[in-house]
Amino acid sequence: MKLTELIKKKNFVVTSEIGPPKGWQVEHHLDEAKKYFAGIVDAVNVTDNQSSVMRFGSLATCHMLKDRGMEPVFQVTCRDRNRLALQSDILSAAGLGIENLLLLTGDHPKLGDHPGSKPVFDLDSVSLTHAVRQMESGVDLAGNKLDGDPPKFCKGAVVSPCAEPLEPQLMKMEKKINAGTEFFQTQAVYEPEKFARFMEKIKGWNVPVLVGIVILKSVGMAKFMNENVAGVFVPDPLIEELRKDKEKTKSGQTGVEIAARLIKEMKSMCQGVHIMPLGWDQHVPAILDAAGL
């Protein structure tokens, strides 16, 4: 089912995500997703060569999730495909019954495991969204007519509510909405006050927002994100909390508590939550439980 329809039905939706493996044997990952997500998560994003590291494909994984009764969100980046390949894959997704897309520009290949590869970026998140909307109207990006019924998707995109400066992010967000974006999932948020200000600023746009939660695994991870990850700031008190009880942090309990607390604080401000477990899938049920979802 389309995420926008789910949001209408449920008021508050929960999505999570999986990253396909660097190899072809995905069964184990799909079993894990089924075990920890089925029944408690409304949809599961599948990352697309995340962090520019070559992996098993997002489209195939989405298809396999669907076969197992889960609702996939097909993440599509512009890093390694030109407009022909992108549109072709998106048509293929329609043929496989995939309804939700998350359209992204994508990381630069220099950050990944093939730093010498050609950065494509023929389109970007905005023009890709526009291309999908074109296809939904029955023609491709170049205006050529599609055979048969046009595909119908629910088109998502990302935004960084805690980025500094925020204004360029808002401008880009507006461009995405104008191009056809119907929902947003956000970069990880650790500062509910900043998120509240962001939501206040975008009030007039009436677009559903799923706040992004990344489970904090260690002090090192928090510091690394503060240094290196765009738009993410873990405040000192949270780092202190992770430092206080090493065993508890290692077991995942501290990360679960912080994530649940953040969700509780921000639940009333937005239309859903997007939990990025980064391999800690087993903790997702406990977070949702503690957050009262």
Next chain:
Amino acid sequence: MFILETKPKEELEKLLKPGVCVIKCIGCREISLPEEKIEELLKNLELDAKDVLAVDYLCNADFTKSRLLKYKSEIDKCNSILVFSCGVGLQVLAGMLEEKSAVQGLNTIYISGRGLAPSDYDCDQCGECLLNLTGGICPVTQCSKGLLNGPCGGAKNGKCEISKDLDCAWEKIYKKLEASGRLDSYFRKMKVRDYSKALAKPKQPV
């Protein structure tokens, strides 16, 4: 060998305010500046351009700095500056102007060598020069992904996601447009690059 084409009248009309000063870069004229087309365009634009300044090698920052001093009174009193140069020339000039914006009148399709004078700026000869929308900062060559629709979201502390030594071009563009009150000009439009324009380059040096 240069291939430069004049921009459509409609694109320029929207950007120019009455009281235009025209700057033509004749540094490489012996090679090719579409002089006749420029005259025709100026006539069609019905500009009452009193000041038509010919300068050479806008791409050379030292030359351009001294020309800006020499023509200070013309530039101070005009409301818009219309420039006919390659992409590098306009970037050098735009980098030196604070409030006034320089409007590019040409699309750079092919330049052998990147401006004849060594420069900090680069032009990829995209054939549909975007500098008029981006405050004179080239997103094709200065953004690591060559993005045309705004920042990718990967910048941290103003630096590009691929290197802490590189400024994020889109944050610079944002600041420049904000400072000159032109944010609207860019962010309303969605742009898809037309690579067939760049393919108009000759395969062999002529």
